[in-house]
Amino acid sequence: MRTVNTEKGFTSVGALTYLLKGSVAMFSAGIAASLVITFLNMLVPELVSFSIDSIIGNEEVPAAYAGIILLFGGIDYLKQNIWIVAAFLLAIALISAAFIYLRTYCNTRANQIFTCRMRDKLFSHIQRLPLSWHNVHRTGDIIQRCTSDAEVITNFVSAQLITLFRIIILIVFSLVFMFMKNVKLALISSAFIPLFLGYSLFFYSRARKSFKKCDEEEGVLSALAQENFTGARVVRAFGREEYERAKFEKQNVYYTGLWVKIEKFLALFWSSNDCIALLQGLLIVVVGTVYCINGELSAGDLVAFISYNTMLMGPVRQLGRIISNMSKAGVSLGRITEILNAAEENYGEVEKLSGDIEFKNVNFSYDEGKPVLKDISFKVSEGTTVGIIGGTGSGKSTLALLLDRLYAVTEGQIFIGGRDINEISPATLRRNIGLVLQEGYVYSRTVGENIAIAADSANENDITCAAREACVHDNIKNFLKGYDTVVGERGVTLSGGQKQRVTIARTLLRETPYLVFDDSLSAVDAQTDAEIRANLAEKFKGATVMIISHRITTVLHADNIIVLDGGRIAESGTAEELLKRGGIFKKLYDLQTALPEELKEAAEND
Ligand SMILES: Nc1ncnc2c1ncn2[C@@H]1O[C@H](COP(=O)(O)OP(=O)(O)O)[C@@H](O)[C@H]1O
Ligand SMILES: [Mg+2]
Structure with missing residues (x-):
């Protein structure tokens, strides 16, 4: 259909x-x-x-x-x-x-x-x-x-x-x-x-x-x-x-x-x-x-x-x-x-999706004549994690939006389990893909309600569980009214990192077979980042995950890493392969890990 x-x-x-x-x-x-x-x-x-x-x-x-x-x-x-x-x-x-x-x-x-x-x-x-x-x-x-x-x-x-x-x-x-x-x-x-x-x-x-x-x-x-x-x-x-x-x-x-x-x-x-x-x-x-x-x-x-x-x-x-x-x-x-x-998106029945994600020669532009993604082809096998890394404006977020059919691809196709996503209703797609947007939106409601938005049937236990997995439970507990604290408009009373983690908790509540994190850990420290990823690996064992980040450590353990540069795939492979290759990934790695090395040396010399 x-x-x-x-x-x-x-x-x-x-x-x-x-x-x-x-x-x-x-x-x-x-x-x-x-x-x-x-x-x-x-x-x-x-x-x-x-x-x-x-x-x-x-x-x-x-x-x-x-x-x-x-x-x-x-x-x-x-x-x-x-x-x-x-x-x-x-x-x-x-x-x-x-x-x-x-x-x-x-x-x-x-x-x-x-x-x-x-x-x-x-x-x-x-x-x-x-x-x-x-x-x-x-x-x-x-x-x-x-x-x-x-x-x-x-x-x-x-x-x-x-x-x-x-x-x-x-x-x-x-x-x-x-x-x-x-x-x-x-x-x-x-x-x-x-x-x-x-x-x-x-x-x-x-x-x-x-x-x-x-x-x-x-x-x-x-x-x-x-x-x-x-x-x-x-x-x-x-x-x-x-x-x-x-x-x-x-x-x-x-x-x-x-x-x-x-x-x-x-x-x-x-x-x-x-x-x-x-x-x-x-x-x-x-x-x-x-x-x-x-x-x-x-x-x-x-x-x-x-x-x-x-x-x-x-x-x-x-x-x-x-x-x-x-x-x-x-x-x-x-x-x-x-x-x-104005043309509506056709919703329709919600089904359960499974299988690999595949991008096949995808081209995309928001405005005609200004291509944002160029000839993108890659495959994410079911149950594996792909890391996507690249500079600002390289098209990482766009990739996530296309997968969720928030925009339609200009050329090429995206498949999930062998089905073109254009053949899958947006409702099905979005019920199966847990997408944490880069710019997470927080409503001016209580923190608890903000998390519960994702699933109508969620009870208190589900909410705290999701908050724990997103490493935000302790923060919320320390708020004056805990989960009943009302968040200011656009989330102004939450810090950037807290806001991000609340939106992550919201997505985790859904327990979807596909998860996409669009730079969603950018505002949390490296340790919390690692902790959240460990929680994910444990709870979402079978899930197919796409982690988009500009931080190299976030994607380091992914089964496959794709390096985007100016809307094209510049390199792909495991971290080991990419480091050996000595390309963009290696450069980024050296750049982002240089400081701790120096500090380490300084500490050793002390
Ligand atoms: N809604 C939009 N309309 C037009 N251009 C956009 C829109 N969103 C993003 N872009 C452009 O598309 C390019 C890729 O953006 P994006 O996917 O957000 O990059 P990244 O997430 O890698 O930083 C950028 O040049 C950006 O300016
Ligand atoms: Mg982005």
């Missing part, structure tokens, strides 16, 4: 539909409630119009109402018992209130379901994105997408999209009622709708770019802050506080300036929009009055018409705001769709 990267290929609308799954029924119920509320609202001006014309005045009762009026005892009876009309209004208000409650409940519930699903989908998707994706996306930016952008979308769905539906319902209902009252006046009123809409759309296209720019700059700002806080130690150590502050301030001022520009643009839009709306209202009143005088429209109908017009204009103008806000939501949706569309 070849594991292929899964790509969703969403459009923005597709992504939204995907995220809306599960909340559609609730949203629809909310919209249905809106429909009832709007219809009830439309009845109020109708009742007012009827009261003015037929109860206060003496206009003939409209044919449509004749039946219902008779049911209540006829128009003369109603004139004597005005309370019946009032009771009607009260009933409308009460039923409306019940439906408003229903609408609010449905919308809130739908909103919860939607927001929860979006958060879950985003987080679990990001968890499955390959390391190469994380390398090119800054943490601050990812966090911004998951918080600010997600919030904009939630707001869009829960407020704007719902309002959009309500507005459409309101517009349709008001237009129907207006056309029933007076066609000519309704035509004048509705002629303004395209004007408002066109104006909004014009604004929409202009605003979109500005909103996008603002979002990007906000991302830069949060990335700046985040990077700075994470690197607080470096900032202090190099006295860069003032520089960092100035850098942040510059970005902050720039970002704020962008918002001021947008706000100015918004102010212009809303003031002109208000002005046109006022003119429209004025026109309806003037023309309506003329029609009234001419006898084309009754006084009650004019009052009702003005009510409907106000009901219509509110939402039509809101439509402008909704659309302009949509431009912001569109940008955010685009940014979230981008995350959802």
